[in-house]
Amino acid sequence: MAKLVFGMNQSLDGFVDHLRFAPDPTLFRHFIEEARGQAGSLYGRKIYEIMSYWDDDHPEWDADRRAFAAAWRSQPKWVVSRTLTTVGTNATLVGDDLEAAVRALKAERDGEIEVAGPALANSLTELGLIDEYRIYLHPVVLGHGTPYFAGPRPPLRLLSHDRIGDDVIPKEKQKTIREVLEWYRASHPVWFSWLEVA
Numbered sequence: 001m002a003k004l005v006f007g008m009n010q011s012l013d014g015f016v017d018h019l020r021f022a023p024d025p026t027l028f029r030h031f032i033e034e035a036r037g038q039a040g041s042l043y044g045r046k047i048y049e050i051m052s053y054w055d056d057d058h059p060e061w062d063a064d065r066r067a068f069a070a071a072w073r074s075q076p077k078w079v080v081s082r083t084l085t086t087v088g089t090n091a092t093l094v095g096d097d098l099e100a101a102v103r104a105l106k107a108e109r110d111g112e113i114e115v116a117g118p119a120l121a122n123s124l125t126e127l128g129l130i131d132e133y134r135i136y137l138h139p140v141v142l143g144h145g146t147p148y149f150a151g152p153r154p155p156l157r158l159l160s161h162d163r164i165g166d167d168v169i170p171k172e173k174q175k176t177i178r179e180v181l182e183w184y185r186a187s188h189p190v191w192f193s194w195l196e197v198a
Contacts, residue, residue: 004124048084
């Protein structure tokens with residue numbers, strides 16, 4: 001059975017915005033490996049339209065961008081949209097019954113299926129379908145924008161956290177999110193955490 005994982009870059013104050021901050025080269029390489037290992041990706045319309053940038057080659061790309069594009073193109077993608085009538089290569093539109101479609105995906109697949117987009121993640125959270133949340137926390141404060149959690153935050157338990165970059169901190173357990181944020185404020189590298197529904 002597949003596991004649904006919602007992960008995005010997030011500011012310290014809880015917002016996501018790909019135009020105001022982005023992964024550094026080390027984190028980008030981490031995302032390449034993530035994309036290579038995923039069983040597929042489940043997108044809301046807005047994030048799918050942003051990510052479809054990777055469908056076309058761009059002459060200015062470096063090796064890492066070409067590697068990410070290859071990994072992204074090779075995986076199956078499912079797109080949840082009420083307005084799109086077609087999607088790109090290796091992508092499928094999800095029908096009207098989101099819960100049934102996602103339950104079938106989870107039952108039919110093995111591995112991790114990435115969930116992308118806070119609105120879609122909120123819908124799947126309300127249905128009890130997301131198994132894990134990954135927050136890639138960046139040392140920026142946006143003050144406003146689209147929140148990572150688009151609705152009430154589900155009860156979570158911290159599984160682990162790692163620093164991404166030159167200084168890697170081994171995975172460890174923490175008692176509360178507050179303890180992690182206090183540690184983060186003191187060290188402020190880019191890091192991510194795995195959280196599962198409690």
